Amino acid sequence: MSVRVGEAASAPTFPVAAKELMQNEQLRRNVRNATGIIRNKRATVVGEMPDWQELRDTAHAIKDHTLRHLDRYLVEFEESCTRAGGKVHWARDADEANSIAIGIIQAQNETEVIKVKTMTTDEIGMNRALEASGITPYETDLADLIVQLGHDKPSHIVVPALHRNKMEIRELFMRTMGLAELGTRAEDIAEAARIYLREKFLRVPVAISGANFAVAETGSICVVESEGNGRMCVSLPRVLISVVGIEKVTPKFEDLEVFLQLLSRSATGERMNPYNSIWTGVAPGDGPQEFHVILLDNGRTKVLADTVSRETLDCIRCGACLNACPVYRQTGGHAYGSIYAGPIGAILTPQMQSMEHSQTLPYASSLCGACYEVCPVKINIPEILIHLRNKLVESGDTSATERMGMKAAAWAMSDAANLSTARQFGRIGQMAFTSNGMIHHLPGMMSAWTATRDMPAIPPESFRQWWAKRAREKRP
Amino acid sequence: MLISLFITCYNDTLYPRTGQAVVTVLERLGHTVEFRAAQTCCGQMHYNNGYQTDAFSLMEKFLDNFGDAGVICVPSASCVAMIREHYPVMAANSGNPGIIAQVNSLVPRVFEFSELLVDKLGVEDTGAFFPHTVTLHSSCHSLRSLRVGDKPERLLRNVQGLTYIPLEDADQCCGFGGTFAVKNVDVSTAMVADKARCILNTKAEICAALDNSCLMQIGGMLSRMNAGVQTVHIAEILAAIPAGARP
Numbered sequence: 001m002s003v004r005v006g007e008a009a010s011a012p013t014f015p016v017a018a019k020e021l022m023q024n025e026q027l028r029r030n031v032r033n034a035t036g037i038i039r040n041k042r043a044t045v046v047g048e049m050p051d052w053q054e055l056r057d058t059a060h061a062i063k064d065h066t067l068r069h070l071d072r073y074l075v076e077f078e079e080s081c082t083r084a085g086g087k088v089h090w091a092r093d094a095d096e097a098n099s100i101a102i103g104i105i106q107a108q109n110e111t112e113v114i115k116v117k118t119m120t121t122d123e124i125g126m127n128r129a130l131e132a133s134g135i136t137p138y139e140t141d142l143a144d145l146i147v148q149l150g151h152d153k154p155s156h157i158v159v160p161a162l163h164r165n166k167m168e169i170r171e172l173f174m175r176t177m178g179l180a181e182l183g184t185r186a187e188d189i190a191e192a193a194r195i196y197l198r199e200k201f202l203r204v205p206v207a208i209s210g211a212n213f214a215v216a217e218t219g220s221i222c223v224v225e226s227e228g229n230g231r232m233c234v235s236l237p238r239v240l241i242s243v244v245g246i247e248k249v250t251p252k253f254e255d256l257e258v259f260l261q262l263l264s265r266s267a268t269g270e271r272m273n274p275y276n277s278i279w280t281g282v283a284p285g286d287g288p289q290e291f292h293v294i295l296l297d298n299g300r301t302k303v304l305a306d307t308v309s310r311e312t313l314d315c316i317r318c319g320a321c322l323n324a325c326p327v328y329r330q331t332g333g334h335a336y337g338s339i340y341a342g343p344i345g346a347i348l349t350p351q352m353q354s355m356e357h358s359q360t361l362p363y364a365s366s367l368c369g370a371c372y373e374v375c376p377v378k379i380n381i382p383e384i385l386i387h388l389r390n391k392l393v394e395s396g397d398t399s400a401t402e403r404m405g406m407k408a409a410a411w412a413m414s415d416a417a418n419l420s421t422a423r424q425f426g427r428i429g430q431m432a433f434t435s436n437g438m439i440h441h442l443p444g445m446m447s448a449w450t451a452t453r454d455m456p457a458i459p460p461e462s463f464r465q466w467w468a469k470r471a472r473e474k475r476p
Numbered sequence: 477m478l479i480s481l482f483i484t485c486y487n488d489t490l491y492p493r494t495g496q497a498v499v500t501v502l503e504r505l506g507h508t509v510e511f512r513a514a515q516t517c518c519g520q521m522h523y524n525n526g527y528q529t530d531a532f533s534l535m536e537k538f539l540d541n542f543g544d545a546g547v548i549c550v551p552s553a554s555c556v557a558m559i560r561e562h563y564p565v566m567a568a569n570s571g572n573p574g575i576i577a578q579v580n581s582l583v584p585r586v587f588e589f590s591e592l593l594v595d596k597l598g599v600e601d602t603g604a605f606f607p608h609t610v611t612l613h614s615s616c617h618s619l620r621s622l623r624v625g626d627k628p629e630r631l632l633r634n635v636q637g638l639t640y641i642p643l644e645d646a647d648q649c650c651g652f653g654g655t656f657a658v659k660n661v662d663v664s665t666a667m668v669a670d671k672a673r674c675i676l677n678t679k680a681e682i683c684a685a686l687d688n689s690c691l692m693q694i695g696g697m698l699s700r701m702n703a704g705v706q707t708v709h710i711a712e713i714l715a716a717i718p719a720g721a722r723p
Contacts, residue, residue, distance in 0.1 A: 019662045326649045330666045364660060366653025366667070367524060368616040383565075389526030398526075402655075406522060410530040413485060413517035414537070423489050438699055448658040452665040453696030456490055463488045463495035467511045 003299035004094055005123050005353045011337025013360040018335040027163050031155070031332040034162045035323040041269025042320060042374070049265070058258050060378040063314035066250055067304060073216040073249045074295060080219030084281020086291040094124035097296050101126065101208060101241055102133045104292055108239055110206050112136045116233040117210030117223050118144045119317065120243050122154060122339045124298060126208070137208070138200045140229040142193055149176040155333030155341060158267045158319035163332050197229060207237040207288070211244040212316065213259060214293070216251050220280040221293065224263060224273045231275050240288035245296050247304075247313040259316055262376035266318035299352035309384045312347050314377040321371035321381060327364055336361065343371035347384045359397055362388035401445055416464070426458045433457075477507045479592070480545035482538075484552045485517035491688045497715035498551050498589060501602050504715075509549075515541045520558040523566075524654050532566055539578045547596065548586045551711050553618035553686045556588040561621055588618065589711055590686055594627045600634050602714040605721070607637035610713065611680040613671070613694060614646045615687040628686055628710055635713060641678040645670070652693035668697045675705060684710045 011017065022028060046052055066073055078088040091097035105113060113130065115121065115137050127137045127148075139148040146161040147154050150172050154160030161169070166186060173192050174182050182192055209230070213222040221242050223230050234240055250259070256278075264273035282291050304310050322328045322342030333341030338349040338361075346361040362385050365371075371381040392398055412422035433439045434457040442450045449455055461469075479502055483495045499509050519534030538559070542548055550556050560583055567579040593599045610632055618624045633640050651657065651667025658664075671694055675683050683698075685691050688709050695707035 015660050015662065018660065022662055022666060326651070326667050327660070327663050330663050360659075363656065364663075366616070366649050366651060366656045366664070368649035368653070369620040370616070370647070370649070373620055386524055386526060389524075390528050391526070393526040393528075402525075406525065406527050406530065409521060410527070410533070413519075413534055416514050416516055419485065419488070419516050426489070440700075445658060448661040449696070451661060452700065453668070453693065454699040455696055456692065458489060459492060461492060463483050463492035464511070464513060466492055466496060467499075468513075 002093055002095070003302070003353055004125070005299070005349050006125060006339045008338040008349050008353055014335055014337070014364040015360060017337060018331040018364075021331050021335050026165070026168075027332055028330070030163050030165045032329055033165075034156075034159060035329050038159070038269055038319075039323045042266060042323070043269075045265045045269050045271055049261075055258060055262055056376055056378050059262055059316075059376060060311075060314065062250065062255050062258065063377055064311070067247070067310055067313055070246065070249065070304065073251055074246055076216040076251075077214055077219060077249050078295075080215075080217060081281060081293055082219070084219045085283075086219060086281045086293055089292060089294045091294050091296050091298070093298050094126075095129075097124050097243060097294050097298070098126050098129035100292075100294050101243070102130065102135065104239065104241055105130075105135055105206055106133070108206060110135070110204075110239075112138065112200075112204045113206045113208050114138050114140050114200050114204045114233050114237065115144070115208045116140050116230040117212070117225065118208075119154070119157065119160075119339055120210045120245055120296060121208060124243075124296065126243070138197075138204065140197050140200065140233055141225065142190070142227055142229065145193060145197070146172065149173070153334060154339055156319055156322055157317050157341065157344070158322075163334070201229075201232045201236050205238040206241070207233045207239070208241045208243065209234055211242050211248050212263070213256060214244050214249045215253050215256070216249050218253050218280055220253065220278050222256060222276065222278045224260070224276055226268065226270075226274045228275050231277050234277050234279060235287045237288055239290040239292075241292045241294065243294045243296055245298075246300050247315075263316050263318050266320040266374065266376040303348075303351045306351070306387075308387045309347065309351060311379050312344070312351060312384060314379050315344050315348065316377055317344075318376055320374040320376065324370040324374045325365075326368060326370065327366065336364070343381045343385075344379070347379075347381055347388060350388055359392055362392065405445070420462070420464070423458060423462055427460075430457050477597070478510060478546055479507050480510050480512060480542060480548045482515055482518070482542065482548055482550045482555070482586075483511070484550060484555045486692075487551060487688055490692070491709065494551055494688055494709040494711050497709065497711040498549065500715040501593075501604075501711060502549070504603060505597065505599060507597075510545075512541050512545070518555045518558045520555055520562075521654055523558060523562055528566070531562075532570065535563055535566055535579075536575070538563075539575070539582060542582065542585075543578060546585065547592070548582075549589060549592045550586060551589040551686070551709065552688065553588050553615050553622050553624065554689060556586055556591075557617040557621035559583065559586050588622055588624065588686060590618075590624055590627045590631055591622065593631060593714075600630050602631065602634070604635040604714045604716050605637050605718045606635050606713050606716040608682050609639040609641055609678075609680045610682045610684050611641045611643045611675060611678040612646070612710075613643060613650060613675070613683055613685040613690055615685055615690045616649050618686045619647060624686070628684075631710065631714060632684065635716075638713070641680045643678060643683075644674045648674075650690045650693050652690050654689075657693060664693075665697075668693050672697045672701060672703065676703060681705065682713070683707050684713055686710055 143161040519531035523531035651664040691707040
């Protein structure tokens with residue numbers, strides 16, 4: 001079994017990628033503008049919910065219970081789905097999932113598929129695998145289409161093309177759809193996509209979807225989207241394949257009452273999501289006549305095994321943590337080197353794909369806590385980031401400089417006399433760099449600080465020296 | 477009331493004036509301050525960077541130093557958050573009933589400076605005089621961990637002569653984040669540049685906060701920009717009185 005998350009294995013480290021991306025002023029404006037709009041909408045519609053905190057607690061409890069009994073609920077889902085006429089496949093990793101999907105499509109003698117809710121299939125690099133087998137995938141979610149036509153990468157969990165603005169998209173459509181003319185209104189650009197996509201919907205007989213929820217009790221799959229393109233994908237074709245991460249299962253149909261309230265308000269700031277498609281197996285004469293579910297592990301059971309960080313799998317992919325994150329808002333999603341960007345990506349990617357290629361991600365956070373505050377299922381992201389840092393420390397994967405620094409600091413803090421000694425060394429060490437009580441340049445690791453900011457010099461007298469002097473003076 | 481001061485390691489080392497101001501305010505309000513000289517650090521830096529073994533030792537040291545202290549005042553929201561949120565986690569992980577009991581007993585006795593004044597001592601007017609325009613940076617830990625709400629703002633609004641100007645995007649992190657400020661220097665700098673822009677928009681002379689760690693980041697940027705805006709811990713404003721007045 002080999003777990004891989006998109007192209008995270010070959011991605012540059014977070015600080016390196018962030019530095020480069022932040023040179024792109026247009027991208028930063030697009031990201032800031034879009035996240036700002038969604039943040040404000042979310043805050044408004046969450047603010048009007050008197051039971052929001054109770055909903056969060058309930059969702060967290062449902063997820064916690066489900067993950068503790070995932071073995072049972074997955075089997076229950078398989079039984080329910082099979083009973084309703086679906087066929088359930090189990091995939092340990094990306095390669096298994098892709099070959100199952102390709103096998104189904106080839107058995108139909110088809111060479112094209114339409115796709116919606118595409119993130120999980122991005123995780124396993126499905127489009128590339130399909131193309132290698134002579135199958136052409138068409139993304140039908142507007143944002144995924146923009147990403148696909150631009151040979152681009154998604155930068156946001158909910159709004160994958162958030163880093164593009166209207167005029168960039170217009171130019172892309174004209175170029176890739178061969179349009180000599182196209183209006184500049186959003187409606188004109190949407191109409192171009194509509195004409196392009198409708199033809200695919202009516203012609204291509206196989207669809208691949210992701211899923212927001214899989215209900216164990218009924219075997220139903222739920223897909224939540226805003227455009228109706230997803231609804232067409234899951235209802236028009238003859239054959240439907242849903243690729244579902246194993247953590248998407250939920251025990252009861254009524255659980256959706258909780259999750260659908262939380263998801264729409266957190267993701268897009270809408271009271272109710274425009275298209276909530278729920279289907280159960282196959283209905284003769286109505287919708288797809290052949291329905292497959294591929295249950296995907298791809299590292300999820302490894303995440304599950306860690307009792308501290310397993311709540312990472314609670315995520316319902318609303319993207320609220322991305323919009324709230326001051327780091328994401330500076331860099332955009334590509335810096336995270338994974339289709340899972342932002343705070344949730346910073347904890348999910350390194351856990352799924354061991355730590356070796358993504359060990360800068362747990363440090364891509366100031367631990368400001370904004371992500372935890374908005375998370376609709378109450379994933380304590382800051383605490384998990386610290387837990388992942390601890391795992392890196394325990395396995396000796398931090399730099400020698402850092403280990404030495406932390407060791408020195410531990411020595412200084414272990415005793416008040418040591419702290420005073422360290423302070424004296426600091427006073428001597430800073431002499432060459434200090435003017436008017438400020439330091440403008442430091443060597444070594446701290447040069448990163450003084451590259452952009454000044455630093456106060458250690459003053460002549462510490463608090464404890466002042467206190468001791470005062471006590472002496474007070475004494476009669 | 478006898479109040480035990482946990483100054484914090486970086487206030488002790490870099491910002492002694494903040495500690496002096498805390499002592500001034502509390503004594504002016506009629507309280508007695510003690511300083512336990514064996515104290516050092518709460519362990520936050522080690523904990524946040526994943527050095528849990530070192531952080532645990534520092535927690536044990538803190539418990540030794542402050543085990544029998546009555547009310548403990550800490551002029552740093554992030555250190556209080558460390559004690560309140562992470563000490564119980566570390567204690568639980570240790571499985572040591574003695575440590576768990578000590579932490580359970582400690583946590584309710586620890587107060588951030590503005591919490592101590594407003595919640596414990598019932599004081600919103602500290603009798604301060606500070607004839608300047610001031611804006612307030614709400615540190616992430618004070619906002620989201622301690623949930624101090626408008627306590628620091630109320631304390632500032634009661635200072636004579638002070639003009640309070642709210643800060644836009646007040647819930648945004650300044651980009652300090654401990655080692656984040658050097659490990660992710662470009663992102664950290666972009667974040668503090670945004671914060672500095674908001675501060676300059678207020679036209680305030682002073683930016684105050686409950687955390688000198690944030691102020692080191694913000695002040696370091698404002699100094700590099702030659703912005704002329706000073707950063708000051710809120711205690712230093714609350715300690716100020718008219719020149720020549722008797723404390």
